[in-house]
Amino acid sequence: MAPRVLHWFRTDLRLHDAPALVKGLELKPEAFFPVWAWDPYFNFDCPVGPNRYKFLLESMKELDGKLNKMGNKLHVFRAAPTDLFPVLLKQWKITHLVYERDPAPYAIERDESIKKIAQDANVEVVDIVGHTLYDTDAVVEKHKGEPLTSAQALKSAVKGMEIPRPPQAPKEVPKADDLHLDAIKKEVKHFKPEHDVNEEHRKGKMTAYDSVTGPKDSLEPPTLAELGYDEKEATTSIPGGEDEALRRLNNWMEDKDATATFRKPQTSPSEYDPPATTQLSPYIKFGALGVREFYWRVNDVMDEYDGETSSEPENLPGQLMFREMYFAAQLGVGKAYTQIRGNKICRVIDWKLCNAYDEDGEQIIPRPKGPKEDEEMLEKWKHGNTGFPFLDAAMRQLKQEGWMHHLARHCVAGFLTRGQLYISWERGAEVFDRYLVDRDPGSNAGNWMWLSCSCFFAQYFRNYGMTTFPAKYDKSGKLVRKYCPELKDFPDKFIYKPWEAPEDVQKKAGCIIGKDYPEPMVDEKAANKECMGKMKEQYAKKQYGDSLLKRKAK
DNA sequence: CCAACAGTTGAAACT
């Protein structure tokens, strides 16, 4: 029987460096069906703001356009994959289901179900590594099945493993044939949400799931309006799509000095136009940029470079290695990786506003509110109203652009958790999940554990100064002047600490502290001292998240 | 087993 291939796009919205796509095409299918399942899980169980949707939709649209030129299209269905695939496989007489492997816990569980469905339908599943540089399963196996928690451990584990060169982008794809949409519409279960963690974004009516095939059987992705989101709130200036990803990559690679001598800790978090880092993370997240393409392009530039190059972990390949490490940590821990409870690598600290669980150990969604005072502190942090200009600028940039420089993420994360507010990193990760365009559960939860000294990093007495840290990179307060415009006329001297400016300076700047911009919400030094004392106590317990489960079992 | 060391900082004490 001639192969009939369903290519399931998930982490690979691209044609270049697409090993799974190439593999499917090598089967020489008589019919080829590119599919995207608009999965309710990502819409109702994961926090997601308008910017990430905008970026995703642009990336999907561009890929769809490229497939159109080759006489095909990206067929978007609005259903849970487990409801959708049994029907598609049958109606389209699929012989091979092909996809790029996704090493996140939700994806693994989902794909296991899909594999069973495929097996029952006598369909061969072809899953190919491509979202990561290394095969994450192999990395964790090499580490005796344990999660990896250091760059060094990753280095040892991947010794001898090759990173393949990316394959060429296909120039043509076979056509799909009869879609049998009427039968599909009849057979696929209609989805109704039980809960919705994104209510705060849905100002309009949510019609996205009214039909499995979309309005007029268009098989288009839902618009922001269909999701009930306000399009005006999608304010990011980072455009989605593979073309833009490659344009940005090429642009960076042309600057051989910057590429070959890149040192992350020395890049300024105050630069925003353009930023001091590559800002390629959103593209990698959705697979608009192939990570192996990025890796090899950087490597080639560094190989050919005459001068002295920077080294890991500070250089560009080193950044990608952190990503690999987080994936390998996440895979080793499993579903509990994004929370404290049940997470064996995560230190238990008596943070405020931790996740809540019912008697069966299921997380209660939405989370019941904590003490009013704590919730108010979280809100101030979330919306950039803490009274610390650099922190507020960074948080407002996050909300507006869906992106923040890595070192600014350090600064705001330190403040929320071990630095000043002593609020659980779970809350911080949730806010980042909501607003980041590049949100990836492995890297995001991983970095939050790192910054809160819950795992990966332990020197809790190394703290970020809300005024000193930004000043190290930029005395002029560029980022503050851009994202906290009410402070833009303060002199440099006071830009990170306007509350210290004398009254006449505040008047001249047209901004009275406590009226036009908030007073600092805490005494930075005093709060930090208190936090460090608590961290010392909590560290002495030497307790990890898996112990919370054991106690429960008794 | 132990020692050395690295780990995306800050502040104070130094040249």
Add this chain to the structure above:
DNA sequence: CAGTTTCAACTGTTG
């Protein structure tokens, strides 16, 4: 006075 060095509430990895 600007730039550099040192130490400070620790832990995990490596040899």
